[in-house]
Amino acid sequence: MIPSVDERLASIVRALTEVILPHLPPEASLAQEQAQLAIGHIQIIRGQLDAAPAYEQEELADAIAIGTDLAKAVSGGAKTTAATKALAASVAGVDSADPSAANLRAGRQAILDAVEQLVRAVSVDGDATGKAALRATILDQEYTRTQKDRKWFAPFGFDSL
């Protein structure tokens, strides 16, 4: 690919940094701030671009894992049972043959929406074992997921991870 995506982004950064920013008047504080943020954003995107597809695939894999575990472990009354079945169906509904980003995102969101419904259902008629399993599974697996997310967004400079 000529020019590559990275080469194109690099040229945009250079134009913003060396041509546009120096020509903004001192009183144009908002424009200066936003140009600097745009440069920062693009630089981070350049660093993440190649890894982004794998990151989203892993997000989906983690969603499938937590959805599968919760559907197996959580028990309770009619609402909880219906929610676990819906969650299992959302996991089964992921089209693993379609590697597109849109499919990855839609599959992941369907599972996470079903997890949310399960959390609500368990609060209504989950049994003690089911409540404990829900809490333990979410806390354990979200701990792992949030560490990955924090690392991914660390280049923004907010996180001392």
Next chain:
Amino acid sequence: MTAQLEMEAVNRRILDRRAASRGLPPYRAALIPEVTEILADYFAREVPGATVSGVRRVGGGASKEQFFFTLHRGDAAEPYLLRMDPRLAITETDREREFVLLQAMVGTVPVPEAAWVDATGAHFPQPAAIMRVVKGVTKPSSASIKVTGLGTWLGDDLRAKLRDQFMDHLVAIHGYDWRAKPLPGFDVPDADAKQAARWSFNFWRELWRIDNGQTRPIIALAEQWLADHLPDCAELVVTHGDYRTGNYLFEEDTGTVTALLDWELARIGDFHEDLSWVLMQVFGTIENGTFRASDLFEREEFITTYEQRSGRKVNRETLHFYDVFAAWKCYIIVAANGMAAARSQHNHQDVLLTFLAATAPMFADDLVRLLRQGDQA
């Protein structure tokens, strides 16, 4: 009205306004000549004979459009600040409410003088308020360049000068006698002991829904945990709502606090809500593994000093609830409210809002850490 939808009347209006604004066209940043003309027209009516000059944009901040200007009346030339809402903001609030509180707090804590308000956007393109400029800075001039208030580093000298003032002003806010000096437009959550917590929770939960927050398991779990653990409020006080380093001005040479800022999230509620906000890790610093809230106090030091100065007893279980609430709320602000404003192009700082959204995993991780502690810290 069902219990789930119950909240302070002003917050219901804010939510209705936010939901209704979805179909409006994109918003763009106001230009200096436009703001100059609007101000000139406004003061031609409000202060006949006065003129406006020197309009310039104020940098920093993630919420309002802000402009300094000079108002000339006779021989007097006075500096003022115009704060104007964008169409959608990362925090949706009410200008009238902030105006009322700024006027009420005069004599209690240092605040900017609230001069004029256009709460409905009758004259300005959006709701706006004008206040007198106060000298001071929100961070040391030597501080590294960051979005104001997120982890501001004060250093030993300023820390020593500011920490007592920071605590005393917080105690003074909580000591404001709202029964003797009522705040117009501020509803009092005194129907039952849990109403203060319930109103806050309901508002932010509905804001999350309106802005189509994309759920994740820890957010769903936290929301349910909060719903199941609403604490009783033992004493209703005025809360600031966003009390932290970055939201006050101080003289850099003397370290004197000259004004407390950003009162838009203030309400009558539980003082623990303010304490937990102060104690949020994102607003503090970590030095050699030691966390300092707002770079001023270590956690236990802050709690015990507050108890000593205020005479109140901090309920650790209630504080834990508001610790969870604060992290959940921060997640909603950056991941739902800010992103909704950016996606709809209803804000003047989309690029900043998407930048700030990168903090969302930190708050998700806070929630994991806090909920692992059980029901009590």
